[in-house]
Amino acid sequence: MFYYVSKIVWFFATPSNLLISLILLGLILALFRRLRRFGIGISLVFALATIAFGLLPVASYILLPLEERFLPFRDDGKPVDGIILLGGSVEAADSASRGMIVSNESAERVLDTIQLAHRYPAARILISGGGGTVFGDGAAEAPIIAAYLKSVGVDPARILVEDRSRTTSENAAYSKELAKPREGERWLLVTSAWHMPRAVGVFEKAGFPVTPYPVDFRTGGGSNNHRPFASISEGLRRLDLGTKEWAGLIGYYATDRTSQLFPGPQGSAAGGSASR
Structure with a gap:
């Protein structure tokens, strides 16, 4: 409901x-x-x-605190047991009808996951994303991404497909159920930087500790964040995105899906470094 x-x-x-x-x-x-x-x-x-x-750069000011909540990940030499890729980067229905992967502007989620798969060849790769439409089940995103990863050389035996989730809280619950993470394992969570606070919050609430790997930044650095947008549609699209994410944080906290209103780094496992 x-x-x-x-x-x-x-x-x-x-x-x-x-x-x-x-x-x-x-x-x-x-x-x-x-x-x-x-x-x-x-x-x-x-x-x-x-x-x-x-x-005006109103949207940038709304997105900036979300994207700077977690620092970019740096490889510290510690082993990685698994990589979790959250859905939201592929247009599932269009991909199914075209017979090929059709990505959106969050494509970095998939691209960085491929890079991580090669960097950590022993890590399992869990793709979480089901249908997300209000009316009907919708096409599931995870199987489409899984097929694409296999086509670019990722060993199918490493891939776990979670195709039931429709929300971030379901991503966490079903991912834990599928991955069955053991104590001490290190799982990287790949999602958009603006979505990372809520994602980390729900995974922690579900009892699945993760290490953030933020990608798909929508804000730049320094004075770039104060520049006006080139088109009205671009500014409004980012305004919708940032406002929705803040509303999601409030809604998840109010419904006890996260333990904090604005989840942030908690120790070395949740943090990173300013360089990747």
Whole structure:
């Protein structure tokens, strides 16, 4: 129930959807003579807000604390027993219909996992990602990624496929059930940097300690974060992304899916170094 409610609520609360809805509301109100000035005013205010949120670096300021919560991973020479790749980088339905992998802008999750698979040849690779659609089961992402890893030379015997999860909390629960991690094992968690705090929080809550391996950064360094976006659509897309992730952190904490509101590094296992 939480899954369906959260998906439906977020559809209407997504900043870009909300801004457009308010503009349309103003235009509808403007059709009534007594509310014409009021409706036009609402439409104008939120049209300007849409432009401002799309061009100004508001989204970068929202994403930056998420992406800087965990430092990039550095190989410290310690053995790695497993690598967990969270879904969200492949368009499963499009991949299934095309007969080839179709990635999105989070493709670094898959690319870095391939790199790690070669760097740690003894490590198991767990791919977690089922269908994530509200209506219907949807195509599962994990089997598609698994097939791609096999096609680029990764030993199929190393690959574990978890294709039931639809949320991050289910990623953690089903991954633990499948991997059966032993005490002292070291598992790298590969996901987008902006998603890492929530992901680490739910894995820790599930009793599956992980070492963060953040990828897919959406913010740059230094003054780059203060630059305006080149297009309104780019700024709004990142605004939606950052706002959704903060809402997810609050929702997961409120429903006891994480032990902290803003999970962060806890000792050497959760941290990294500023260089990879």
